[in-house]
Amino acid sequence: MRGSLRTFGPLVALVLVAAACAAPRQSTPTQTATAAGTAAASATPDFTGRTLNIVTGGTGGVYIVYGAGLADMLTKRMKVAASAQSTPASVDNMKLIRDGKADLAFTLADTAFDAINGKNRFAPPEGKVDAKAIAVMYSNYMHLVAKASGGINTVTDLKGKRVSIGAAGSGTETKAIRILEAYGLNATTDINPQRLAAQDSADALRDSKLDAFFFDGGLPTSAVADLANSTPIKLIDQSDAIAKMNSKYGNFYFPAKIPKGTYKNDADVVTAGVANLLVVPSSFDAAFVKAILTAMFDYQADLALVHPEAKNLKLDTATQGSSIDFHPGAIDFYKAKGVWKP
Structure with a gap:
């Protein structure tokens, strides 16, 4: 798909x-x-x-x-x-x-x-x-986006950071919480959670009001594409979360690669996919x-x-x-x- x-x-x-x-x-x-x-x-x-x-x-x-x-x-x-x-x-x-x-x-x-x-x-x-x-x-791809210069290279690096986990009432919010949990992070206590939609998240990251954000979407997601055109960003791998999420919540998730160059990324990035x-x-x-x-x-x-x-x-x-x-x-x-x- x-x-x-x-x-x-x-x-x-x-x-x-x-x-x-x-x-x-x-x-x-x-x-x-x-x-x-x-x-x-x-x-x-x-x-x-x-x-x-x-x-x-x-x-x-x-x-x-x-x-x-x-x-x-x-x-x-x-x-x-x-x-x-x-x-x-x-x-x-x-x-x-x-x-x-x-x-x-x-x-x-x-x-x-x-x-x-x-x-x-x-x-x-x-x-x-x-x-x-x-x-x-x-298929949806979980975009976990940070600034290239922000020092965030893995999901665990989000601890203590300002992170948007998606708009309240969104599927992004549910899935982001599950990914954080799979990496041993509590979305309430281990990060400073924000609940912003895609465009608001991208704007906040660009303006240094966020350290990272989650957004679950297809390719390309315009908010991320527009951000990548103005701000150097990196996409964070989530491959270690997939099996744990399937074990706890059901077999809904699969490895989904965001191809090299989609958002000026220099390599494929494995994300948690869902239909x-x-x-x-x-x-x-x-x-x-x-x-x-x-x-x-x-x-x-x-x-x-x-x-x-x-x-x-x-x-x-x-x-x-x-x-x-x-x-x-x-x-x-x-x-x-x-x-x-x-």
């Missing part, structure tokens, strides 16, 4: 984000039994005008750009009223699905598993999330799921213009690596394409 590195047009991405990002609103994830019955009765269901709220991530990351492009494509190609909402990302996205305030959500595989099973960030008094996957989208999922409420209209997936694969080229990670949306990998069950509508879609492998 690892994508080739290509430069995408920041102007296109900014236009799409500005046009598609919407304020939080109540959505209609179940799409009503009446509408579902109407769709089932038609060989080619018409979803014209149906609302679709897609929850994404924060400024400087991949989710917000990809999600805005997805909303734009679905609006144009399916004639639906799709919008992309900026959020802290994975954890909050799953809560928005649970609370009926989102229709589609970008989320990390480890976060999705916890949400479905009511574990960790979703343990009582929080509640479980009733959701299903419709596609495995691409990104696109999920819907379990009650979501199956015909609508099939129509969304049809549009995503038929018009993948539209998405690839927005962010290169969209090139990794492939039929032969879209069903591989999910930590949660697939929606029946997605299963029907992949069966029809001859790629479903239960």
Whole structure:
């Protein structure tokens, strides 16, 4: 699922984000039994005008750009009223699905598993999330970024340092805490933790208000790429954390290399990788799921213009690596394409 590195047009991405990002609103994830019955009765269901709220991530990351492009494509190609909402990302996205305030959500595989099973960030008094996957989208790479001159060469060098572990409510936050734990560091007591999103983290490191930051994202992550163009940085290896994290939390993590030159780095860097999922409420209209997936694969080229990670949306990998069950509508879609492998 690892994508080739290509430069995408920041102007296109900014236009799409500005046009598609919407304020939080109540959505209609179940799409009503009446509408579902109407769709089932038609060989080619018409979803014209149906609302679709897609929850994404924060400024400087991949989710917000990809999600805005997805909303734009679905609006144009399916004639639906799709919008992309900026959020802290994975954890909050799953809560928005649970609370009926989102229709589609970008989320990390480890976060999705916890949400479905009511574990960790979703343990009582929080509640479980009733959701299903419709596609495995691409892989995330945990960016652990420090200044080249800052004297931070390993994760253990973060002790006593000012470190952003990601926005509160993000998958980055959960994963950063687990990586620190694997290296024997407590995210509350052994570092000076900050909770900033990607762009705010990059700005703070550039301005010497942070010593390092974590951000879990695809390649390239614009906040890191822009920082590397103005400030000499280094990326910190996390390979020793992967087996420990899998042993404690589940087999969600894998070695994912950020290739040499991605951020002016002079060598490949091994990070803790995890799959990104696109999920819907379990009650979501199956015909609508099939129509969304049809549009995503038929018009993948539209998405690839927005962010290169969209090139990794492939039929032969879209069903591989999910930590949660697939929606029946997605299963029907992949069966029809001859790629479903239960």
